[in-house]
Every structure is written in C-alpha cells, then in structure tokens.
Amino acid sequence: MSDKRRTTLKDIAKALNLSPSTVSRALNGYPSLSEETIQLVKDYAERHNYVPNPIAVNFRKNRTSIIGMIVPHIVHHFFSTTISGAMETAKKNGYSILLAQSYDLLKDEILASQHLLGMGVDGLLISVSNETKEAEHLQAFLDEGKPVVQFDKITDQLEGPKIEVDDFQGAYQAVSHLIRQGYRKIAHLSGRMEVKNAHERFLGYKKALKDHGLEFNEAWVKNCFDISEKEGFDFTQELMESEEKPDAIFCITDLVALGAMNYLKSSDYQIPQQIGLMGFSNWMLSEYTSPSLSSVDQFGTQMGSKAAEILIDLLKKQELGTNETMEVKTELVIRGSSMKS
Template sequence: MMNDKKKLTLKDIGRELGISVSTVSRALKAHPDIAEETIKLVKEYAETHNYVPNFLAVNFRKNKTFNIGLIVPELVHHFFSTVISGAISEANRQGYNLLVSQSNDILKDEILASRAMLNSSVDGLLISISNETVEGDHLREFLNEGKPVVQFDKITDYLPTPKVIVDDFDGAYSAVKHLIDEGYTRIAHIRGREDVKNSSERCAGYLKAIQDHNLESDPDWVKVCRKISDQEGYDFAKELMESKNPPNAIFCITDLVALGVLRYLKEKGYHIPKDVGLIGFSNWMLSRVSTPQLSTVEQHGFQMGVDATNLLIEMIGNHDVENLKTVEIKTELVIRESTTLSKA
C-alpha cells in the first residue's frame, strides 16, 4: 500500500500496476501507442490516488519553467484586464502559465516586480511600463540573462525589444475628425503626461486633425493629466468650461477621464451632445452604461495580449533576445450618444 502522506510518483504508479514508468507517462498523455485499456487504468489510478504531475522536474529537464511574467501599471483597469485575459488565453493555449504583477505606475515598484519575476526564473517578460520608466535598465537584466522581453501599450524606445502597440495617433485623429464631422469647431483635449509615448501620440493625432481642418486652436484647450483620473477630468472640465473661451467638444486621453468630464457637465446642466460633445479612448465597460453613453476608441486589448504573448513565446522557443519587431494594432471608432450632434 502507498503511504498517503508520500507524494505519488510515476514510478509508484508503474510499480503498483506492473508497467514501466515510460508507459505510465505516455498513458497519462493518452499517447496513441498505448492501448485504451491501459490509458484508462493508469488515469483512473492516478485520479483515485490524487497524483499531481511534477511539472517543475519536467521543465527543469527542458531548461524551462514554462512561466511567463507580466507586469502592468494597474490590475483593476478595464484595458489592462482585457490585455491580461488575452495573454492568459494565449499562454495557456501554448502550455505556459502567466505570473501577473503591477507597478502602480511607480518605477520603484516596477523594479521590485521585475526582479521578483527574474528571481522566480520566468522564461520571459511582458510589460507595459510605468509612467516613471524611461530607460528601463532593470529590464535589461532579463536580456542579459538571455530572457526575452516584449513591451506592450506603454513603451520606451530606449529598450531594444519588440513592441506591441495601438495606433494611438490614428485613433485620436479619427476621434477628433468624428467630432469635426458632427459640426464641433472648438475642440479641447485632456491629455496624459508629455513624457509618456501613447499620450504624446494621441495628442499629436488631435493636433493634426485640428490643423488639417483649419479649426481654431487654443493652447489653453490642452490640459495635462498626471494621474489619469476621473477627478482630473472633472477639474479640467471646470477650468475649460468656466474660461473666457470655452470649447464645445472635449477629447479625453481615456474613458475614465471622460467620465469625470461628464460628471461635471451634467452637474452644471449642460446638454450632451447638444451643448458639448465628449469622446474618450479605451472603450471601458462604464462608457457603455453612462448617461449618455460615451463615444470612444476601441483599443482591442484582448488581441494585444494574444499578440504580445505569442511573440514572446516565439522568442523563447528561438532563444531570441534581439528581435526588434513592432506590431501595431489598429483602433476602432465607437460612436455613441455623447457625440452624435446630428441626431440630438
């Protein structure tokens, strides 16, 4: 009889059933060379006796842990949660596990998280950098150990890795052009920090659309968020609408900021979209249930997670840390009630 306190091994199963260890191993994997009766016998015995595969030993022989690290600025965030879902789906499909952490958008926390991932011997890292990260020397530690890194969404060009990004410029341009097509002529932008690339790309798309359509431009109509919060949206909406030259439409860096703007406008009795048009970026769930429903730009976060993970696993398989490929995902304009002036 097996000692219940001892962990059951392939050797134990083979001894109890009178078959070889290799036959047990192949039977558990339902190998076509093994008879159905044997597969059934082995699997039933393993299940009855609570056999747990020793993945660590198997992976050690392959010089892999089959674990991938993933670090995002914030876990409780609609966009990043969809990226994580896509990454988990693709990782599991290819036989990998995903270890997830967050940086809280703070460089110090990102360094701690990345080194914890490195010390846990992940095979590679997926990361959307914090707002404070510029050069990313702590991420070079992975490359120095032969472990690939793939950046996604928020990236730094200082780090020589592949990148999976959204076409932020085109997404912003499309959003502002939609406002212009609806008849809005004085369009403000509540942007993110100047030193964050996706924020800069969205602002550039906004400015190009304004320029291409020869619209009025006012430097005071561009406000810079630091925390990307709904409260900043509320406060900047107050500044914009109480100024001497208020806009009649606002394009926001994210839906969360736009919801703060919406809160202010509704408190002050503005009719949306008749008095003020409003559009966000990200297509958060809340944008679909707000009143009025918020127009926005879909970033396809799930697809980003799939593409980034697939690229990383390919690099792990090829022992490649020099890939500099950039994958760019196109956005999609989502038109809802907050901008449809022609139907108001």
C-alpha cells in the same frame, strides 16, 4: 577595467559599442548575427576571462513554463483585457502567467521585475509605467537570456519586440468625427507629454484640427498627471468656467471622460447638444453611461494575445527577438455623447 571584479555583459557591450542583448546573442552564436560580430564578441570575452552567468548558461535547460507580466494597473479595463488575452494564449501553449502591477510607478516596476526574475520566469511581458525612461531593470532579463516583449506603453531604451496602439490615428479619427458633427472649439484632456502614447494622441488631435482648418488653442489642452476621474472633473470645470468655453472635449482615456461627464451633468450642460464628449480605450462602462460615451477601441485582448504569442515563439526558438515594432489599429466607436444628429 578593474581586475577585481568579474567582467559582465555590459562591460563587453560598452567596450565593443554594442548593446548587451547583441553581446548575449553573439555569445550564444545566434544565426541572426554576422560571423564577424560573433567572433569579435567571443574573442573579447575570452581575452577578458568572461564567465557567463550560470542562469544564462542553463537557459535552454531550466524552463519553468511561467511567463512574467507587469502592467500599470490590473483593475484598469484596458489592461485587464490585455491580461485576459495573454493568459488565454499562454494557457493554450502550456504556459502560466505570473502577474504583477507597477501602479504606474518606476520603483514598483523595478521591484516587480526583480521579483519575477528571481522567481525564474522564462520571459517577460510588460507595459511600462509612465515614469519609465531607462530600462536597466528590464535589460537584466535579456542579460540572462530571457526575452522581453513590450506592449502599449513602451520604452525605446530596450531592444526587442514591441506592440503599440496606433494612438495618433485613433485620436485623429476621434477629433475628425467631432468636427464632422459640427463642433468647432475642441479641447483635449491629455496625459503627460513625455509618455509616448499620450504624446501621439495629442499630435493626432492637433493634426485633425489643422487638416480641418480649425484653431489650436493651447489654453484648451490640459495635461492629466494621474489620468484620473477627478482630473477629468476638475479640468472640465476649469475649461467651462473660462471666458472662452470649448464646445467639445476629447479625453486621453474613458476614465478621464467619465469625470468630465460628471462635471458637465452636475452643471446642467446638455450632452451632446451643448457640448460633445469623446473618450479613448472603449471601457465596458462606456456603453452604460448616460448618454453613452463615444470612444476609441484599442483591442486590448488581441494585443495581449499577440504579445504572448510573440514571446512564446521566441522561447521556442531560444531567441531574444529583433528590435521590431508592431502596430495595432484602433476603431472609432460612436455613441450618444458625440452624436448631434
């Protein structure tokens, strides 16, 4: 290690084969760690002249009562409900929320996180972008003693509390409902398979087909990149112009399902008589389409509220939190687009 630069938390973590957040907790004497680990870290830090970041040193003294929050899209119905839930809980506890959006782009997520960290927020709530694989920009919060709570879309590359939707079960229930309604050739307009929630919904779709003895046809799975209405329209057109047409479509989100519905109606397909349609997220618009759209409710308001509650609790305890994952159960909402009978 070069003597020309200051020893960092990451240097200590790498040398001792620990995570930076564990090193941070050890230096602050967190009781959740063993005395052996705390002493190991403190001894190494002393031998290598580690000088703590002044922001981390003053963490307990310098509070802004402001929480940072980053979501992929503010206007997205699901994320707007998580924002509402988080803000309400924050307000009740004397905190404000400074909001940013990543547009589902890693570069914008990094810029937003750097901006919020520079603004001195006490902690961070985040639903990561579809492009986020590594988490160094989020680790920076933990390195400065600021807790991070992830929700909905998460990365396993960062320690700390996480709140996920039970995407697998939600998809399984949605496809099982379509099967009970008599549909047998069910397509799936999926998301990117490297994104965890999209992959879980795909797995739930496949398991429902298998458990009901139905064929899995790879040609009936289309992967949306932008998760857009246009992709829903275009992929549905592709499916319905193929030799072997599906008789139902399960969509990754309601927005994609809306695009699918627009194509089907423009091509004079009768929904649900000729083809069934199922979304995911239970957007407000789902009630007002014609026919109304069946969907899976993710309970975004409750998720946002719970994420804020966990973060505020960590701030009060002056802790970074353990690597624990909580799961929010979904609920199937049946409407006209999937009810044959």
